[in-house]
Amino acid sequence: MKNKKRIIKKKKLTVALLYHYVPESITNEYFSREHALVDNQTDDIVKYMQRLFRRRGYTVQVIKVEPDDLSALKDLRADFVFNLVDSKKMELEIARILGRLNIPYSGSSFRAIQTTNNKLKTKKVFEHNRLPTPQYSIIRMGQRLRRSMIPGKFPVILKPAFEHCSIGITDNSIATTYTRFKEIVTTLRRKHHQTILAEVFIAGKELQVTVLETPSKTYALPIAEIAFKGKIKNKWNIYGFDEKWSKKLPVYKSCHFISPPKQLRNDIDGSIRKDAIRAFYALGLRDYARFDLRYNPKIHQWYFLEANANAGFDPNPRDAMTASIQAYGMTLDDFVLQIVRNSIR
Numbered sequence: 001m002k003n004k005k006r007i008i009k010k011k012k013l014t015v016a017l018l019y020h021y022v023p024e025s026i027t028n029e030y031f032s033r034e035h036a037l038v039d040n041q042t043d044d045i046v047k048y049m050q051r052l053f054r055r056r057g058y059t060v061q062v063i064k065v066e067p068d069d070l071s072a073l074k075d076l077r078a079d080f081v082f083n084l085v086d087s088k089k090m091e092l093e094i095a096r097i098l099g100r101l102n103i104p105y106s107g108s109s110f111r112a113i114q115t116t117n118n119k120l121k122t123k124k125v126f127e128h129n130r131l132p133t134p135q136y137s138i139i140r141m142g143q144r145l146r147r148s149m150i151p152g153k154f155p156v157i158l159k160p161a162f163e164h165c166s167i168g169i170t171d172n173s174i175a176t177t178y179t180r181f182k183e184i185v186t187t188l189r190r191k192h193h194q195t196i197l198a199e200v201f202i203a204g205k206e207l208q209v210t211v212l213e214t215p216s217k218t219y220a221l222p223i224a225e226i227a228f229k230g231k232i233k234n235k236w237n238i239y240g241f242d243e244k245w246s247k248k249l250p251v252y253k254s255c256h257f258i259s260p261p262k263q264l265r266n267d268i269d270g271s272i273r274k275d276a277i278r279a280f281y282a283l284g285l286r287d288y289a290r291f292d293l294r295y296n297p298k299i300h301q302w303y304f305l306e307a308n309a310n311a312g313f314d315p316n317p318r319d320a321m322t323a324s325i326q327a328y329g330m331t332l333d334d335f336v337l338q339i340v341r342n343s344i345r
Contacts (some may be wrong), residue, residue, distance in 0.1 A: 008090070013344060014059040016078035018094065018105075019046050020085045020091050021066055024255060032166045034241065043086050045313045049082060054335055063091065073097065080344055082104035082336075086310055090166060092117070104343035107310035112284040116307045119161045119197050126304050129282040130172055134294070134303045139196040141189060145182050152200040157238075158184045161195040162306075168192055169240045174201055202294035202303050204240050205261065208320035209276040209291045210311075218280065220273035222327035225261035229254045235301040253270070256318035259327035265300070272302050283307050290321055 010326050019042040032323050038154050046062060053060045063072045070275075083106050084095040087339075095110040106115075115121045126133040137151040150156060154333070156175045160168040168188060174179035206226040212219045225233045232254035234243065243255040260269065276291050290311040295336055314322055315332055 012057060012059045013080065014078040015053045015340060016061040016063055016081045017046050017049055017053075017055040018063045018065070018073075018076075018081050018083050018085055018098075019193070020090050020094075020203070021064055023066065024315070035295070037272045042312075045084065046212040048315055049084075050078055052336060058339065065094065070094075070097075071104060076101075076103070078103060080178075080340055082340070083107050083310060084235055084313075086164070088117075091310070105289055106339050106343075108286045108289070109284065112286065114307045115283055116121055116285075116289075116309045117162065117164060119306055120160065122306055123197075126279065127281050129278060131279050131304050134199040134202055134304060136197060137196055137198045139185055141195060141227070143192065145185060147178060149198060150178065150181060151198050153300075154181075155183060155201040155203075157199050157201040158188060159197045159199070160188055160192040161197045163192065163194075166239065166241045166244045169238070170242060171234045171236060171238070171240060172237075173240070174236055197265060199305075200237070202296050204237075204297050205264075207261065207272070207293040207295055207302070208239075208257065208324070209273060209293065210321045210324045211276055211280045211285070211289050211291070212335065212338065213285075213287050213342065215342060218277055219328075220276040221324040222260045223258040223264065223269060223272060224327075225264075226320075226324045227256055227258045229256070239316075256290060257320040259320075259323040263297070264295070268295075268300055268302070275302070279307060283309075285309055287327055287342055288335075296336040 020101055020170045032333065050060050050062065061078050063076055065072055065085065081098060083094065085091050092110065095113050099107045099110050105261060115125065120138060123133060123136060139147050139149055155173045155174050159173065171182060175184050185196055195204055203320060208224045210221045212221060226237065232250045234251055239255070242249050242251055246252050272293065279291060280289055285307065288311065292305040292306040293302050293309070294305060311321060313332070313336070317323060317326065322332055
């Protein structure tokens with residue numbers, strides 16, 4: 001009787017897709033109408049990743065959490081967790097829980113997310129590591145407004161210090177006079193109830209840099225630059241809330257990103273990308289991240305604005321990260337799978 005070879009089936013690895021949902025009925029100190037809008041943009045990417053991982057031979061588990069209900073986490077049975085939770089309130093809680101589980105997960109740690117969610121802490125890291133960032137001042141709740149709070153020459157942009165996803169940032173966030181400065185601060189305080197960051201506004205290009213970490217090397221992908229189609233654009237060339245989320249507005253439909261940028265010298269391009277990798281590790285980030293910058297072409301200087309740990313995915317080529325991935329010669333599939341391979345090898 002001939003010897004029969006034993007056929008051992010390789011166990012399928014399970015990837016859990018962890019995402020969040022915010023019911024529209026919730027409105028409190030954490031969830032405004034804007035938060036409900038930006039926090040419920042994950043359905044499409046969950047479906048995309050579900051299809052991707054199944055095609056590549058993984059078993060897929062989908063876990064949905066809500067602000068007051070994390071009970072679905074008890075059903076978590078996976079070899080890897082793809083963390084798609086970037087809700088203002090939930091992402092820190094989820095990052096803390098994932099850090100305690102003995103399961104590999106995508107993206108940055110609790111501590112790194114805690115830092116990048118706070119524009120003031122992020123600024124301190126940029127300064128400490130000599131990464132260029134605009135002059136700024138901090139305006140706390142209850143402080144009486146004074147001219148000395150203006151961080152430099154006008155124009156000045158004002159932002160809520162602890163928001164994400166461009167909440168609180170529009171074409172009307174930029175002051176060119178002290179009177180307007182006071183008006184914007186008053187409006188932001190009333191609406192967002194938090195510290196305000198005032199920055200010298202950098203005229204020029206709005207850029208985004210995606211960083212991808214692999215076990216052998218960390219890459220800063222080709223830079224993406226904001227662009228507008230035709231005559232529909234915003235006055236200051238910024239990527240504000242409307243450009244990012246208000247799908248019914250002409251400026252949203254006009255706004256997109258191109259990669260690589262037009263008219264950016266090779267040496268400047270290389271220096272920005274090197275600084276992005278330095279910033280990535282200075283902030284303790286992991287796997288991938290996206291940085292927002294401004295570039296003044298008159299003086300050939302770039303400035304880091306903030307960092308996005310666990311930045312959101314969007315297959316649409318209008319998205320900055322997707323545009324950079326494609327310019328690098330990768331697909332979004334490649335990018336997502338590399339993040340899993342970082343932990344499962």
